[in-house]
Amino acid sequence: MSCSILKNIKSDFFILIITCFIGGVGYTQNDETVRIIKLDEAIQLGIQNNNQIKLANSDVVIANENLSQTKIAKTPILGLNMGYNYIGNPKIYDGFYEKSIDVDYFNHQASASFLASMPLYYGGVINNQIDKQKLIVSMQESVVKMTETEIKQTITSQFFTLEKLYKQIEVTKQNIINTELRIKQLKSRVENGQNLKSDLLRTELQQSNFEVSVFRSTNSIELISNYLDILTGLPTNTKLKPVLDGILIPKTDSSLDESLSEAYQNRYEIKRSEINVKIAESSLDITKSGFKPNINANLLLNTQYPAQWPNYTTNTLNYWGAGVSLNWDVSSFYNIKHRINSDQEQINKSNIALEATKDVINQDVKSAFVRFAESVKNISTFKKDVDLALSNYKIVKSRYDNDFAVISDIVDAELQLNEAKISLNNANIDSIIQYYFLQYAMGKL
Template sequence: MSKLFLFITIHCVSLCSVGVYAQNLDERVITIEEMFSLADRNSKALHSLSTLMEEAVQSVETAKSSRLPDIEASVSVSFLGNGILLDRDFTSSSKAPMPHFGNNFALEVSQVIYAGGAINSGIEISKLEEKKAVLLLENERDKLRFLLVGYYLDLFRQKNLFCVYERNIDLAKQVLADIKAKNREGVVLGNDITRYELQLTNLELARTRILNSIMILNDNLITVLGLPASVRVEVDTTLLSRPMPLNNCEHWHKQALSHSLSLQQEMLTVEMNKRQERVIRSELLPKIAFFATNRFDGPITIEVPPIDKNFNYWYVGIGVKYNLSSLYKANNSVKRGKLATRRAMQHYDDVKEQTELAVRADYIKYMEAYEQLNTQVKNVELATQNYAVVSNRYKNDMALITDMLDASAAKLSAEQQLINARINIIFQYYKLLYLSGIL
């Protein structure tokens, strides 16, 4: 019975799709995999994150440039006024002529040899920021994919329900025609016709709402996928016949612990805090740098009277710098860094626990979806049999119109629930993929 209903459902979906959008030539069957590919290429939400990732890559190169030497060059010209000579008691002043044109050229090169690990730690932090940007892009991509899966399966559900309503409207019209014939024969009352016409009107209204939902979902999909407005998305009906994996809960837990993007982001935060601790500790260590300087100055004003000549000199050396105040200032920063790292690790443990709980909960729902499917297959079989029996009895004047209404409503409800059960299995499977970070 399950395979037979599957065949009928797939056939009905294809027929109804033609009926709904027969006037539009831009129908396009899109698989879930193709939908993901289109979203990766065309989604505007992902474009900005791609730029953010490029920015993070450039930040790494900027951090690496800290290893390069610093080179400074300066050139200046000046006008020197005459000097004044005074005794120590500020008396007996006399004018000291000066060369009026002054020039200066300086070239200074310095290279950090040791900075307590601050430079390397800064580069490592930038690399972790780059990885974090990549994970952020992947996380947003997975969120978008899961959102699209929801749209896609909801579109599938609505189109299937449209077929169900089409079949039931046809059945209702047949019954209504029979009732009107019997009314003309004086067998049934006009009130029975009114009640069944009311049911038919409600069915047609529900069908209209489904069509509106299909249009809205189609608009959502083509907007995110970057497709033209004229495209009408047709779902891949082979989804119903695809076997979904029945791995155990432990398998999904392992997948989540290995691939969960949330866990990877939290672990990166822990690593970044550890690197930041090293940067803070570097304040407690001396800084060593190599330097070389060449200066070309004139005139020579350190002599009296000044010498109107240029003087070029150079020197090289190694300098050691130590901030003594770090001995009593950096300790608080080190303690704060340790607390930040501990808090990040605690948050990682919390996210890990919540991920495991979420995977287990959705695995239970995944298994429950299979049980629900088996139940709904049986319900459809029973509801169809009941409808056939009641319809036959009604035709032979052995049942009331209320019995027909109840049987029709039960059949419609059972078919709706069966469609939802089949699609719910697919949804729960993709949700497990999403939670495990392998969507």
């Protein structure tokens, strides 16, 4: 009897070694097709290659070009007009086309003129338009920064989620190995009448659940890797595996009030809302400029042949002129009052939007602050769970080795221990994710 048990133990041990070897080889083969990536590298690739950031930068370039175009309104307006005509000799008819007389006329006619106009005073509208366009440039620049921050946060979240999935697969594969060993043992014990067949079926069901879990996690890794490929500009279908070298579970000593204060100073959403208020105020200044006159300095140079003046029909005429012109739309005194009211309402709306943005940021910071504190506390809780599960496993194993517990008891103890390890790993990763969420909420990412 003891010899048979010894043979079974040796056989099970051999199977465990082969299974571990095969599992390790299969995992290594899969790793050959993945790209190892660090968080800093992923973020840098995202800033360089992400299409959303490229679009935002294009808007900055367009806004700067529009600013240059707006500044041109301060420069002189130059115009050149030239013309040449060949006119045939006219005929003068007597009566209704009865008899005609040819007139020797000047066949060649030419003229040229040069006009220059320089704006002197437009009621401040040009300067206000330039200031408004500068604000739009600042707005687009803040959009770039906001987009970069959002991409950083998304990459960070997906990066650590990917690491969580790899750890889950790693632990679950160990569960599969352990369960396969227990199934081998149970089959032998069921044949010998030491265990019920229901114990075997239950363990096989657990193994099937583990395999489904690995399959789902593998698919999730494929999907998240593809999403990170898009975010970072890497070739699609590149499978990624994160490396957490140098990344520790972070700590923060900031209070909630300090975090809120930093968020109000750093978040680009607030800066953007403040710029929107200034743009609305600038639009009102531009509208009010309609009450004021426009003054231009003008210069004219002209040459004409023939002169077409009495007694000078065979001569070339040259003349120049310089002066000042004033244009005042008097009807604007009653026509633009509704535009002024509309602009004032837009200012009020922008101020309300600014306060609403602060409310959203306030909620973001409070939520991130509470969730981070909660995640840190969860780590100590799950550490305790691992210690308890490990103690329970040692007790159950000791009882099983002394035939005081059935194999299903030790299978359950192993499952509890591995689940506790997964929960602890997830808690560590969640703490890092929540820390970066807090940094994002504070505008420090």
